[in-house]
Amino acid sequence: MNIIEKILRNHSVEDIPEVSPGDIVTVNVDRAIITDMAALHPEFINEPPVKPFDNNKIAVIFDHFVPPPNIEISSRINRLRKLVDLWNIRDFYDVGRGGISHVIAAEKGFLRPGSLIANTDSHTIAVGAFNTVGRGLGTPEIMNIIATGKTWFVIGDTIRVNLNGNMNSNASYRDVFFNIAGTTGDIPNNNIEFHGDGIKRITMDGRSSISTMCAEISAEFSVFPYDSVLKNYMDNINIYDYKAIEPDNNTYYYKTYDIDLNKIEPMIALPDRIINNIKPVSEINKTEISVAVVGSCANGRLSDLRDVSSVLKNHRVNRNVRFIVTPASQEIYNEALRLGYIDTIIKSDALVTNPTCGACLGGHMGVVGDGDTVISSTTRNFKGRMGSSKANIYLASAKTVAASAVKGYISGDLSE
């Protein structure tokens, strides 16, 4: 069995020796995460589960609408907030105390190697960076999990992706993902397991970015192996109680792809989709932009703010561009302040917002309008995703977004 199969087998309600593709397993979840989006689902606030299967295994993390942008959403979130007392929830992260659920889940030690996470957000596949499995689930399904502690998964075929070699300094982990997407195409119902000699040099931020974006090729689960990089992360947050999972020797993989990290250059996704829509930035003709965004669970992390700050140092954002930078969590925000990144960013005429999913979902903190051309490090470029359906959204690394914000047009590098 591979890592994903073993983790699912270990969480099976029935004692089974192994699982294989096509099997349906009913599993116990280790942790269920509810975000403020639950408040926007009438079924959840009108008919919430009577009681949770285990109040200490549930976290409530407000992230999409922090702080709420209008009366309707604010009032609905107030209703959701009542659950925290009703269920006696210990792990609650309200406005000013948290950030994006996938990032908070990592910072607070909810993502333990070998564990299984349930979260309604569709980027829950992010947890794969932590040798953990999880995927996005719908709100009705999380209600079932809260009530019973269980759900089901169909075991899919697993694709092995070997990340080999060393990355060039001009490329980012987001470019690695674009390269993977260009290699595999869409893979609904299939899993991705990462291996290869290049992994040991990929930071937890990088693994999280890659794993998060695997949602955009419709992967079922994605997972990274356990190694010293992950062990150091867990040690630093004083979490030692876990059982990391390795694949069996001679595990069968449905397909194997090799990615040569040395060859990766800055990439960009053209508007409306990622699949079959990615190009090297160097092949893009001069395209003027009006909005630049750095943020989200994929690329609003400390290393992304560092990249933005180093590009912006001694430069100013082009006068025709609104550049919005959204740290993914309070902890990242605080650390970026301490390291001087925020100072550099705001002095370059970029706007730094509070931590939230914000502009990524087109709900607030940077809703785009008719005629905008956007370059963003967020997760999706669907038509209408960030606001108006008459805006064009390009996706790229934080570094490319920042360079483009300075130039006023899409560019992978200030020296170009």
Next chain:
Amino acid sequence: MNNIEGKIWLFGDDINTDLMYPQVCYTLKEEEKPFYAMSANRPGWSKMVNRGDIIVAGRNFGTGSSRPAADNIKNLGISCVIAESINGLFLRNSVNSGFLALTVPGIVDAVDEGDILYIDLKNNTVINKSNNRKINFKPLPQFLMDIIDNGGIINILRNKGLLGWPL
């Protein structure tokens, strides 16, 4: 579940959740939401849909968010989605909403928009009544069909007494 017959609306690859359920839907009244389905990629379409119509689409249908996209096209009157391949989250949401979504490789080449499609769930066959082409498909596991037949997961939880009072 009974067999289904309906008129086909044909869509391409990678039809995503945000097209089916745009961000603005979240705070609209329930009865208004379905009319925003596909408003960005096919303006005016939602008003042309009749109850019982079927969506046929290409690869990777329903890619994207966990938002209730399946609910929205169900509430518009669509009886079923048939696609070359379907995103796993969209499939879960469909099943949990009591809505049928089937993967039928080869379907796009076997139909034109406006054809009448018959889905025989006993024999796991789709028949295009407009050109008599027939494709067999792999059915959803019985476990998932049972959730659909029970009207979705909320209904099941409610019947078990696991849901409570409004917050």
